[in-house]
Amino acid sequence: MNIFVVNSGSSSIKYQLFRWPAEQPVCSGLIERIGLPDSVISHTVFSAPAEPQKLQRILELPDHAAGLREVVNLLTEGEARVIQDPNDIDVIGHRVVHGGEEFAATTLVTPAVKAKIKSLFALAPLHNPANYLGIEVAEQLFPRAKQVAVFDTAFHQTLPAHAYRYALPAALYHEHGIRAYGFHGTSHKYVAEQAAAYLLNPAARIITVHLGNGSSITAVQGGRSVETSMGLGPMGGLVMGTRSGDIDPSIIFHLINQLGYSPEQVHTLLNKQSGMLGLTGFSDMRDVGQAVANGDAEATLALHLYGYRIRKYIGAYAAVLGGLDAVVFTAGVGENDAEVRRLACDGLAFLGICLDEARNQKRSRSLREINEPAAPVKVLVIPTNEELEIARQCVALLTASPPGPLS
Numbered sequence: 001m002n003i004f005v006v007n008s009g010s011s012s013i014k015y016q017l018f019r020w021p022a023e024q025p026v027c028s029g030l031i032e033r034i035g036l037p038d039s040v041i042s043h044t045v046f047s048a049p050a051e052p053q054k055l056q057r058i059l060e061l062p063d064h065a066a067g068l069r070e071v072v073n074l075l076t077e078g079e080a081r082v083i084q085d086p087n088d089i090d091v092i093g094h095r096v097v098h099g100g101e102e103f104a105a106t107t108l109v110t111p112a113v114k115a116k117i118k119s120l121f122a123l124a125p126l127h128n129p130a131n132y133l134g135i136e137v138a139e140q141l142f143p144r145a146k147q148v149a150v151f152d153t154a155f156h157q158t159l160p161a162h163a164y165r166y167a168l169p170a171a172l173y174h175e176h177g178i179r180a181y182g183f184h185g186t187s188h189k190y191v192a193e194q195a196a197a198y199l200l201n202p203a204a205r206i207i208t209v210h211l212g213n214g215s216s217i218t219a220v221q222g223g224r225s226v227e228t229s230m231g232l233g234p235m236g237g238l239v240m241g242t243r244s245g246d247i248d249p250s251i252i253f254h255l256i257n258q259l260g261y262s263p264e265q266v267h268t269l270l271n272k273q274s275g276m277l278g279l280t281g282f283s284d285m286r287d288v289g290q291a292v293a294n295g296d297a298e299a300t301l302a303l304h305l306y307g308y309r310i311r312k313y314i315g316a317y318a319a320v321l322g323g324l325d326a327v328v329f330t331a332g333v334g335e336n337d338a339e340v341r342r343l344a345c346d347g348l349a350f351l352g353i354c355l356d357e358a359r360n361q362k363r364s365r366s367l368r369e370i371n372e373p374a375a376p377v378k379v380l381v382i383p384t385n386e387e388l389e390i391a392r393q394c395v396a397l398l399t400a401s402p403p404g405p406l407s
């Protein structure tokens with residue numbers, strides 16, 4: 001069975017092709033800068049034991065449809081070809097960021113599911129429109145494939161009401177669904193399961209720290225999400241690449257009433273111009289690190305603010321869990337940035353979190369422990385793999401109630 005997983009972002013598409021049941025992908029890739037004249041496709045074909053074959057193309061991809069069409073060409077034509085025809089794809093797994101309260105699990109895409117995803121555009125404006133477009137384009141390009149939606153919010157549907165409700169008039173929840181939903185659930189679930197297996201403890205109390213362009217932190221107990229830092233939409237909580245994370249709501253009214261911002265301008269400010277970009281001029285943590293190395297005082301402050309926010313949440317979530325077995329760092333920043341991990345864990349020895357700086361500095365692409373050997377709490381770096389988790393969930397859905405032969 002060929003499963004193609006699509007993770008459409010606002011300006012990028014990540015993808016992997018799996019020939020199930022092998023969990024090593026046949027190929028994977030990333031399209032960046034969609035909509036700009038110099039879009040970049042980085043495509044890798046895996047053919048172990050040979051070295052992976054990598055190719056990169058810079059071309060103009062005006063939109064996601066053009067991007068996915070180019071991927072289909074790579075899959076079916078030329079030197080990197082891995083399938084004969086788009087009809088060889090049996091299943092497409094789509095990452096969908098916001099699923100509201102409707103979707104606690106992976107689901108087949110139907111017109112009603114698409115309508116629901118569309119109705120949530122306003123709550124996840126950087127993500128759901130791109131996810132929706134990815135589904136529409138995939139339906140055209142792969143007409144024979146089953147389309148499956150895997151929601152970032154699904155893993156967090158286990159949050160208790162005292163965690164997901166806001167202290168607002170109750171009707172806003174009952175009539176309008178205003179509550180915390182939580183995001184990056186596929187990633188938090190994937191790394192929490194890896195950590196529990198590593199600890200040989202399915203009941204483990206784990207804090208998973210997903211630090212990518214968007215960032216969030218989750219408290220997991222016995223494999224279930226019990227608290228998470230993002231709320232109604234993917235804006236609250238930690239400091240991110242371009243999003244502010246937690247702010248006092250009175251700032252919004254000050255911006256509008258005193259400084260003349262329109263609601264749209266505030267929205268753009270908090271989503272696209274804040275976070276590390278707003279503080280330093282750089283949204284990419286590698287650029288921030290370089291600025292810090294060059295002695296930039298604002299960048300140094302921003303990095304401390306970023307680490308401090310994570311530390312504050314780790315303390316809070318240790319209290320939520322009533323103790324702690326492991327802290328897991330994952331995603332682009334969490335997996336690669338030793339200084340961020342050091343700042344996030346600084347001063348937490350009283351909770352049993354003691355980093356071993358030599359282990360923290362080591363680089364590796366697999367699960368590793370970075371705590372002092374005798375420390376009571378494991379601190380782990382675990383590479384996330386949202387695409388693999390999405391493929392697994394597609395298989396689980398389709399084999400639970402098989403609608404017919406799959407391949």
Ligand SMILES: Nc1ncnc2c1ncn2[C@@H]1O[C@H](COP(=O)(O)OP(=O)(O)O)[C@@H](O)[C@H]1O
Nearest residue numbers: 211212213214283284285286331332333336337
């Ligand atoms: N070697 C590195 N050191 C520090 N940060 C890194 C490194 N590699 C990647 N990153 C960070 O990871 C971020 C992207 O993470 P990723 O998980 O791919 O995010 P997203 O899925 O949200 O695009 C980049 O913005 C960059 O800041």
Ligand SMILES: CC(=O)OP(=O)(O)O
Nearest residue numbers: 183184212213214234
């Ligand atoms: C939900 C979210 O913030 O996703 P990403 O990190 O991919 O932007």
Ligand SMILES: [Mg+2]
Nearest residue numbers: 212213214331
């Ligand atoms: Mg991501």
